[in-house]
Amino acid sequence: MASNPASLLAELAPDLDPAAVAQLRVLVPTGYGLNCEAETAAAFELLGARVEQLHVAELLADPNRLRGCAILAFIGGFSFGDHVASGRVLANRLRFQLGDALARHVADGGLAIGMCNGFQVMVKLGLLPGPLVSADPADRLAPQRASVVGNDRHGYRDAWVRMRCDPASACVWTRGLDLIESPSRHGEGKLVFADNEIRAQLEAEHRFPVRYVDAAGEPTEAWPANPSGSAGGVAGLCDRSGRVFGLMPHPEAFLYAENHPRWVARDDAAATQARHGLGLRVFANGLRAALVSPD
Template sequence: MKPKAIILTGYGINCEEETAWCFEKTGGEAEIVHINDLIENPNRLSDYQILAIPGGFSYGDDTGSGNAYANKIKNNLTEQIINFAKQDKLIIGICNGFQILANTGLVPAIDDKYGERQVALMRNKTARYECRWTWLKNTSKKCVWTRDIDLLHLPVAHGEGNFYAESEILNKIKENDQVAFKYVNEDSSPANQKFPINPNGALEDIAAITDPSGRILGMMPHPERFLAFTNEEGWELKKERLIREGSALPKDGEGLKIFKNAVQYFL
């Protein structure tokens, strides 16, 4: 049976359609659900194996990115969401979704304190919205979503992605193998905070973290925006090389790997 993914939307979330497409493309079944419909009937959450909170601009980043949407979850769905998180199910938050997960306290959930805010995604160091491609190094063995990925090329598009945690929390995140992706140079060498390799100033170049179980992933970059070969920055050069070699052009984008890992987890 195909694993079922619920894709939350509403109030300015805007990447729900392509996120849903990625789950379907990789063998899952996806349903886009407005948060108000879930609040009306919270128990329907148990119908799904995967919960995705896509990117977007919920509430226009008012009162801090992801904060107002997270408050909506906390005020109305805390029990169901925490319950979901503690089962053998998967959750992903991408960009605004990561900001929402962080504010809801689903990542990093150090000391199993699910529901407590422990990290912040602050204003980019450039103080500006940044839409650009980044290289990501997988640094976690436990993360379900990033299995068999070493280096991944994905775009970021956000104004508040500057990852921050106090040193005690940060140390535990590292000790627990909860750093999923770091921004790196194309040759995998560390970004060391250098802009634009690290596009937002994130502490220790952290781009994505998981919860202690490795089943919940929060990531700033957008895997669902690299769903086709022609999405990737620099595809035109790759195309020309392949044509001159007489090779066929690929169709899929490498961002799909993330979704495939999630779907495969249940197969």
């Protein structure tokens, strides 16, 4: 891994100005059973962004803490122990105590990313898939139109997966990426929708930026390449703008080449030459998008 953010950016994202990246503020809410703050913060800090870890209770007490934030990162873990359903309790608290501030963050061009439990929260919160029609007001969160439910094969699974990115998607986080490998660890990861029409619309709009793929690189619903059984191999979802993105696997857990379980044995040139993990490219893309004013 490069020794400092400037040299890492020069290797990974030479079009990014380290001074500009250093001015970007990333907010990482923590607490209540969430436990991936260290690696999520590291993903942005390695690239030179300013990261603030803030307990959810403090954010709810003062929603103004969200102002001036370029990126909001919903992290993985087990919020409130997943005792009701994964992400449900945290999503309710955020919607009813922070909903207006979250809607304003997105409407003003702010970015958001969520991994695993963070994705579950974003879906149950209404941030994803977000507005589907022009009638949805931009100053309020959209209603919940999707959910993340138990895997087809019951039980918690922890293993690495491969995802293929959709080049036609508006998702800024996956732009320019082809295959992503990441750990996947969850028992509730199957994405479902309120009705078939919503799913069809999202398919038509290329709102599924990442899909689980098999050894041949083709989208799959088969276990274990697809640990949840999500239809069409869907592993993540973005909003219409492409600036809000969530996925079940953990790109924040693949920041270093050595994170990969086969990093010594891998024989593809890109893997052996890179000093960073492929997951870091996702976060570099987010920082790049944060430096560009939305249309």
